[in-house]
Amino acid sequence: MSARILVVDDILPNVKVLEAKLSAEYFDVITAFDGAGALERALSDSPDVILLDVMMPGMDGFETCRRLREDPRTRHIPVVMVTALTDVSDRVRGLEAGADDFLSKPINDLALFARVRSLVRLKALTDELRARQATAGAGMLDDLGGEEELAGARILVVDSQERRAQRVADQLGQAGHVTEILLEAGEALKRGQAEPSPDLAIVNIDLGGQDGLRLCAQLRSQEATRQLPLLLVLDETDLPRLAKGLELGISDYLIEPIDRNELRARVRTQIRRRRYYDRLRGLLDRTVSMAYTDSLTGAYNRRYLKAHLERKLMEMADSEKPVSIMLLDLDCFKEVNDAFGHDAGDAVLQEVARRIGNSVRGFDMLARYGGEEFVVIMPDTEPEQAFAVAERLRRLIAEKRFSVPDREEGLTVTFSAGVATATDPMETGEELLKRADVALYEAKEAGRDRVLAAASPDETGRAGPRYAGGRLGRS
Structure with a gap:
């Protein structure tokens, strides 16, 4: 799947390096060199993903991201902040401004490509629902929802170490969410099919001899959990496997040891996105089913x-x-x-x-x-x-x-x-x-x-005989 990527950085060599890397992967790359330029290009060129530098003169990346989220025309464009900042408080600040993820400099190419493709798929799905909504004449649902709509989310915590899972569950419980701890992958698969359906699953990559990535792939393959947000937990030694997780469809990730504020911020982002998707899907279904x-x-x-x-x-x-x-x-x-x-x-x-x-x-x-x-x-x-x-x-x-x-x-x-x-x-x-x-x-x-x-419109002859399979007799 091709996509248009907006690269924003005030340092020209940084822009050129990212442009070359992404172009080599067949992405269409456009550029801007400051926050104001990023806002203009986001409106005029409708990128699929924005790679946004944090440290820029004038309007920094945090403020740029905040303004993108405030404008209904750019609110749904995924934003990845590219930064040399490594402090957890900076990541939390970016997430609260509306960023979808952070990439640290120097950028790992595998992580970059995997994250961009993951966000492109997410945006394509949201764009398609919004387009169907507009076609159906159901009006446009642009509000992502306020904090009051995020409380009481049903969250599965899947981890073979019960004490570790309980710490996560306690922190989420303090934020007003309803958590359920599952110690085995099989339990998680069964629970995903049951009612009430969960709003989010937090999956540790190490499930005590079971592969957390395999569980994520299985959840993505089942109809009931295909759109369930998945938050993967891993440590620094597992980072080489992160790109594979993003390819499989995980929504976001956390690095151990987990910071409480970062956990809450990432969960809040995923729940808000899930609730928006559900509202959009419900409005579309009600309108479309009638006519x-x-x-x-x-x-x-x-x-x-x-x-x-x-x-x-x-x-x-x-x-x-x-x-x-x-x-x-x-x-x-x-x-x-x-x-x-x-x-x-x-x-x-x-x-x-x-x-x-x-x-x-x-x-x-x-x-x-x-x-x-x-x-x-x-x-x-x-x-x-x-x-x-x-x-x-x-x-x-x-x-x-x-x-x-x-x-x-x-x-x-x-x-x-x-x-x-x-x-x-x-x-x-x-x-x-x-x-x-x-x-x-x-x-x-x-x-x-x-x-x-079919033949192309400008072809005078028919397309070649691209047949597949033989005649199967009807019983």
Whole structure:
């Protein structure tokens, strides 16, 4: 996933070094040399992450971060403070100003890239929810919530050393949170699925012979805990593993010995973000469920699909990130309705939507286009990536039978799909869907149960025969 990074530092060599490192990793880098310039570029260029130096003349990094957070237009841009300061009080001051993290100079490249990619994923998810909210006409929810909304959070403390976990729990209890200590990874996995759902999990990387990172990966892979904030606790000797943790999706981290004020500040940041996400998700769900979802499958409907696709294509003018779609049609679906009845057909459609919805990214969007046709919108996705996703979904549907009423052995279901990618913001949603539809038609003509990439708008011929899989017989 590419991203636009704003690097802010008053020392030119520092800017050039970071610019070179990030550009080598295919990030789009823009720069500013003081706090005022950072505020201007944040508004004009909409970066995905801001790397902000602390020690700058005039407006320092703390004040710059505070002003970014006060402006609704820049409030949701992740900020990483880059500093030579190592005192815990400075980190707490930055967190209270709204920073998402600190990187100490000299910067470790692995930590830098991992942290930036982690924050880019977080912003992409928030941006996608906000875009869907705007598409649905639900108004914009910009307030992150006050301190009164943060009390009483349900926090899991996962640590094999009970005394160490109890110290963390006591400090959080004094801040008004409800904590639960879990000594084993298996207990944490079970508790994550139970009600009431937790607001945050604090996981020690050392779980007494069990790997805390593996637990974080498992929590991220389960639907109920996929968006649960994860705060990893580790000591200085475990820092080389931090980059892997960020790649797995941890939200933040603490270095032992844990400072009480830093613990509270980082927990407060994660809880505020979780509560904002829940409010945004709830508002969107209530609005969309009434007018923009398909009543049978729960996927978005055609009306919402077209509005959202146009919005994503318009965003390309600023982001310069491609938008890919997959248009799929279930093969020989009429036979299911004719042979087994419409109840069976409805069950198949519901299960198709469930499998696909659970297997795409949080900021991808699934919609029912009509009948047995579905569309997946994949922002910031190159053609090769989109084709790979479509092929993975094709196998996901074809290789596991579908349970339907009054048929014990189940049904084998396949689909054909066309994949198209827009790189030109002048291309309309209708044009993009048309290209995908032509590729879908060709996939059907070629024998079904396959994916075909659409031709680019400027190509005179069709795309090459990028087929996948063979025809699977319907039982």
